[in-house]
Amino acid sequence: MVLNLNKYLQKKVEAAPLAVFRIFFGIMMLGSIVRFWANGWIETLYLNPKFHFSYYGFEWVKPLGSITYIIFIICGLASIGVAIGYKYRFSILIFFLSFTYIELMDKTTYLNHYYFISALSFLMFFLPANAYFSWDAKKNYKVAFQRIPKWTIDCVKLMLGVVYFYAGVAKLNSDWLFKAMPLKIWLPSKFDIPFIGDLLTKEWVHYVLSWGGTIYDLMIPFLLLWSRTRYLGFALVVFFHVLTRILFPIGMFPYIMIVSALIFFDDRLHHKILRIISNIIKVNKKIFDNGKALVYGKNLVNQLNYGVLILFFAIQLLFPWRYLLYPGELFWTEEGYRFSWRVMLMEKSGYAQFKIVNKETGKWFYVDNSDFLTPFQEKQMSFQPDFIVEYAHYLKQHFEKDGHQNIGIYVECYVALNGRLSQPYIDPNIDLGQEKDSFKHKTWILPFKDEIKGI
Numbered sequence: 075m076v077l078n079l080n081k082y083l084q085k086k087v088e089a090a091p092l093a094v095f096r097i098f099f100g101i102m103m104l105g106s107i108v109r110f111w112a113n114g115w116i117e118t119l120y121l122n123p124k125f126h127f128s129y130y131g132f133e134w135v136k137p138l139g140s141i142t143y144i145i146f147i148i149c150g151l152a153s154i155g156v157a158i159g160y161k162y163r164f165s166i167l168i169f170f171l172s173f174t175y176i177e178l179m180d181k182t183t184y185l186n187h188y189y190f191i192s193a194l195s196f197l198m199f200f201l202p203a204n205a206y207f208s209w210d211a212k213k214n215y216k217v218a219f220q221r222i223p224k225w226t227i228d229c230v231k232l233m234l235g236v237v238y239f240y241a242g243v244a245k246l247n248s249d250w251l252f253k254a255m256p257l258k259i260w261l262p263s264k265f266d267i268p269f270i271g272d273l274l275t276k277e278w279v280h281y282v283l284s285w286g287g288t289i290y291d292l293m294i295p296f297l298l299l300w301s302r303t304r305y306l307g308f309a310l311v312v313f314f315h316v317l318t319r320i321l322f323p324i325g326m327f328p329y330i331m332i333v334s335a336l337i338f339f340d341d342r343l344h345h346k347i348l349r350i351i352s353n354i355i356k357v358n359k360k361i362f363d364n365g366k367a368l369v370y371g372k373n374l375v376n377q378l379n380y381g382v383l384i385l386f387f388a389i390q391l392l393f394p395w396r397y398l399l400y401p402g403e404l405f406w407t408e409e410g411y412r413f414s415w416r417v418m419l420m421e422k423s424g425y426a427q428f429k430i431v432n433k434e435t436g437k438w439f440y441v442d443n444s445d446f447l448t449p450f451q452e453k454q455m456s457f458q459p460d461f462i463v464e465y466a467h468y469l470k471q472h473f474e475k476d477g478h479q480n481i482g483i484y485v486e487c488y489v490a491l492n493g494r495l496s497q498p499y500i501d502p503n504i505d506l507g508q509e510k511d512s513f514k515h516k517t518w519i520l521p522f523k524d525e526i527k528g529i
Contacts, residue, residue: 101157189412236391483506487502
């Protein structure tokens with residue numbers, strides 16, 4: 075087995091697929107940054123709010139006023155560096171750090187595909203994506219290679235496979251498969267979409283899309299891996315993500331996944347793509363066809379790289395299962411929900427009315443959440459327990475600064491999940507100002523009065 079592993083690690087393939095992936099990744103990331111800025115979301119999401127919800131352990135990551143714009147500029151410039159392969163290691167590192175900082179500034183904006191981009195950019199730092207058709211390869215013969223180890227391309231394929239397969243596994247639950255929830259809630263509102271709007275109001279369509287989405291996510295990595303089904307798989311990728319883009323406003327993610335799927339094709343397609351690009355930018359592609367092969371020796375640096383990558387994929391494979399360590403229904407408590415490739419699986423809405431109580435006199439008053447939160451922040455806060463306890467601590471600090479003493483922070487909270495009637499969510503007798511956010515189970519979340527079967 076060790077011999078087979080060593081043989082696999084030494085196997086060489088054309089570097090063109092990784093070069094194409096690098097170029098499209100950089101272009102897509104630049105487009106994402108420009109789109110975010112052009113829509114005014116930097117100001118709306120990061121500069122206007124009085125308060126920002128933080129990830130546990132990253133409370134120090136905050137918007138930096140007008141400097142926040144500079145972070146976006148740095149991220150955009152780094153994405154250009156990645157696309158053209160200019161000082162690639164530095165560019166991808168700066169992109170990873172700046173993009174992840176943006177992602178961590180306020181967890182109200184959490185999306186699975188933001189996490190995917192951070193994870194992928196971290197992975198790319200350890201891959202020789204600048205070995206071919208890059209500024210670095212053109213200027214420095216020492217880093218120019220036409221052939222690279224096969225595992226460097228397989229790492230990207232594995233990352234994409236994890237995202238798809240785990241998204242499919244997450245759909246194996248009774249709400250999604252047997253109640254067509256939450257598609258049954260979302261799709262009828264799309265009745266005005268040309269040509270397909272009327273179909274989206276039909277219940278049988280909701281079930282077809284629920285089951286179809288599950289089968290798609292579970293099967294697509296294998297369809298793309300097998301040469302005989304690769305074109306079918308890619309056609310399904312295009313169809314699925316174009317349909318997703320039409321139905322839901324999820325930004326650049328569908329396009330990112332479509333171009334990422336190209337890495338599963340052999341090098342002939344990628345050489346064609348690079349020839350087209352070379353004609354557009356007036357670069358002679360043949361100067362990169364040097365026949366050289368990149369060999370990873372058994373030195374300490376390379377061994378450390380292997381170790382980091384093994385640890386990275388171990389986390390990607392194991393971390394989504396951490397929810398099994400918590401009691402209760404995952405969709406209800408959301409303990410272990412984030413960073414687990416659970417994409418668009420539930421429709422949740424809540425109502426959270428906070429009460430400030432003087433523990434000595436018993437006098438109390440309600441908080442107007444709009445005095446402190448934007449509508450988007452209030453919506454996200456109302457049904458996520460870590461948001462609720464963090465906001466409670468903010469309210470405690472705010473009113474203590476205003477002169478209120480010996481106060482308790484209580485909340486009357488009701489949440490509706492996937493079309494069910496709303497239920498009490500947080501124990502109204504618990505002073506949340508005394509509770510701490512952590513990775514421990516939050517005992518003050520009230521039990522879910524129903525059952526969702528599945529993984």
